[in-house]
Amino acid sequence: MSQDPLTKVPFEEPSWLVGLPNPLYKETHIRFQKAARAWFEENFLPYCMEWENAGELPKDLFDKFNQYNMLLPNLAPPLPVEWLHKSGVKDILGTPIEEWDYIHTAIWVDEIHRSGLAGPSSGLTAGFAYGIPPIIKYGSRQLQERFLPDFLTGKKRTCIAITEPSGGSDVANVETTAEKSKDGKHYILNGTKKWITNAIWSDYTTMAVRTGGGGAAGLSLLVVPLKVEGVEMRRLHCTGSKTGGTTFIELEDVKVPVENLIGEEGRGMFYVMNNFNHERLLIALGVARTSRVCLSTAMGYVMKREAFGKPLVEQPVVRHRLAKAGAELEMLQAWLDQFLWQMVHLPKQDADKRLGGLTALVKAKAGMVLNECAQNAVLLFGGNGFTQTGQGELVEHVYRDVMGSRIPGGAEDVMLDLSIRQLVKNYQRATEELEKSDGSKSRL
The missing domain is CATH 1.10.540.10 (Acyl-CoA dehydrogenase/oxidase, N-terminal domain)
Structure with a gap:
């Protein structure tokens, strides 16, 4: 049944x-x-x-x-x-x-x-x-x-390598260089990459490198082999996501065939930014479920845990915490459902243009919702939520993972700023096109 x-x-x-x-x-x-x-x-x-x-x-x-x-x-x-x-x-x-x-x-x-x-x-x-x-x-x-x-x-394994010790979200200023060899057959790579998920187990990586001058126009993407001479990798240990394989990569005169260029030289910034939309949406979707697991675990706990002679859920302050976090979670879920509907029904070109800024915003909001759910869960578990074993083990783990959603894929403050800049840009572009159109009609 x-x-x-x-x-x-x-x-x-x-x-x-x-x-x-x-x-x-x-x-x-x-x-x-x-x-x-x-x-x-x-x-x-x-x-x-x-x-x-x-x-x-x-x-x-x-x-x-x-x-x-x-x-x-x-x-x-x-x-x-x-x-x-x-x-x-x-x-x-x-x-x-x-x-x-x-x-x-x-x-x-x-x-x-x-x-x-x-x-x-x-x-x-x-x-x-x-x-x-x-x-x-x-x-x-x-x-x-x-x-x-x-x-x-899955016969060969890959990852993506963009972030560097000098900066994460500042993609336009990537410093790892890729200069062509004298015979023009290879790019010679020098530089470092940091916080690269899965790299320690990967055979290759899709890497953002500088093939030209400064700024975004000098960036390109390459498929870079990682198990070759000149590549040194070591695993990094982070606050959460212990099994994520976060890696530090050092590159010294690494030879990469010019045929490994993805697309065109100088188009790397566009490729990276377009790829980020998918990454950020996946992060938001995963964070919504993690928030749900955390909050429902706390809900189950307070319905059975007794204090002061009655279950915790009978305390108004407990219900207040659950209600605030629950409302945030369900609003996030509704927004994500709306996003999915739009992704399925909008032509890709329209989705890239109209949803790019909003994708950054939903990714940022998802991290905030997880923080709300995880923090309240730990507080409701009390001492058990502060302990790495026992009844509160799961919510304690989730709380340590919170920053893993608020920083990777674009740090939260950068995402908030990017979302508004993109919305303003779309508005200004549409307004200019409308004014041109009206001007053309008035001359007819």
Whole structure:
């Protein structure tokens, strides 16, 4: 007999998963959600806390995900059907790849984050989510033929390397240089990259480098091998996401074939910025589920924990905390559903133009919501929430992961500023075009 949705702990699931109507989710999405939840519950979720506490993922986990095509959902829809068919990939847990859209992607992101822990998922996904898409979108046919078959099937592993010790969100001022050799056959790379997720396990990286002068116009993207002479890597240990494989990379006279250029020289800033939209939306989707896990865990705790002779949930101050955090969470969820609808129905060019600034804003807001949910959960757990074992272990972990959503993918303050600058730019451009149009009509 199926469980009554009303027996779910409040805030445990988004509305469509507790039986409330939602026009966004069609039969194909419902089927995939059920298949994905069963797969993650068998192969991933029960072990995440153990892996995160140990700081390591099993060596065969990446291969297991790829065996079932379960990292492909990180790619920006529509999926690269031609390349996947060439590699023998036809479906993801029964969903045909031709059918895949951003709503399927969001479901996958939601399900993998049901552990509440950022580390295990980030330790698997960075290459597919951020490293491969620029090759699909902007790489030459030759470049795609060389790399996509191995990358898409997980035979080779990649990541993305943009951030440097001198700055993270200031992409236009990347300092790592890529100068052509005298014979013109190679770029010679020198510089450093920092906070690079998954790099320690990767064979290659999609890297932002300076091929020209200063500023954005001098940036390019290269596919850079990491297991070659001149590359030194060491793992960094962060506040949260212990299994994310965060890495420091040093490059000294590293030779990269000129054929590894993605797209055109000097177009790197555009490629990076376009890629960031997908990254930021994925972060926001994952953070929404993490917030949900954290808040519902606290909700379950206060309904059974007694103090002063009655359950904590009977204390008005406790209910007040839950209500404030819950309202923030459900508003974020509604905004993300709206985003998904727009991503599915807007032409890509319109989505890139009109949703870029808003994507930065929703990513920033998601981090704030997670902070609200995690902080309140720890406070409601009291001493148990301040302890790395026992009843409050999960919310303690989530609280340590909060900054991992507010900084990577674009630091929060930069995202807030970027969102308004982009909205103003769109307004000014549209106003200028309207004035030109009106002027032309008046002269007729």
